[in-house]
């Protein structure tokens with residue numbers, strides 16, 4: 001069975017990939033390969049950050065590997081928070097402060113359009129391949145729901161009347177940016193990875 005390293009220790013992301021990838025591949029986390037390095041996301045695009053992670057692992061361990069990077073892009077904020085989504089209000093991973101900042105900046109704004117984006121960089125036998133997934137939607141005026149993480153309580157995907165945070169994990173995983181990018185990579189791998 002072919003082994004692939006997923007350059008993350010986020011169990012939620014690993015479970016999501018395992019659910020889609022079937023039994024054709026063994027997925028290893030950074031912990032599984034004994035990698036304790038803090039891989040810094042210094043890129044200014046999702047693709048650059050995803051690429052930093054996959055290349056770091058490939059050059060250090062010579063193992064086929066993929067890395068991902070995601071975030072929220074808001075029309076009226078010229079694409080912000082983008083690659084700064086996790087630390088938009090200053091502190092990494094302070095989701096409440098990040099949402100407060102977005103809601104304040106969009107106060108009175110009628111254009112509420114936004115999208116979540118994920119880019120995956122897969123380095124397979126030394127060659128890089130990119131896969132992108134997006135989900136379009138709007139930013140609500142206030143939070144709603146308690147599921148999920150990050151900006152989920154204020155993001156309503158197009159075609160729905162509820163936010164990501166009001167969806168079950170299965171509902172969100174069926175349409176999310178991450179799921180779409182993963183599906184594209186899985187299709188590519190199942191077709192032989194060429």
Ligand code: IMP
Nearest residue numbers: 068069070071072085086149150151152
């Ligand atoms: P990551 O690159 O997937 O770790 O995502 C970076 C940041 O983007 C997260 O810390 C969140 O703020 C935001 N983000 C990414 N995906 C989602 C999502 O599915 N829901 C809500 N926020 C997300």
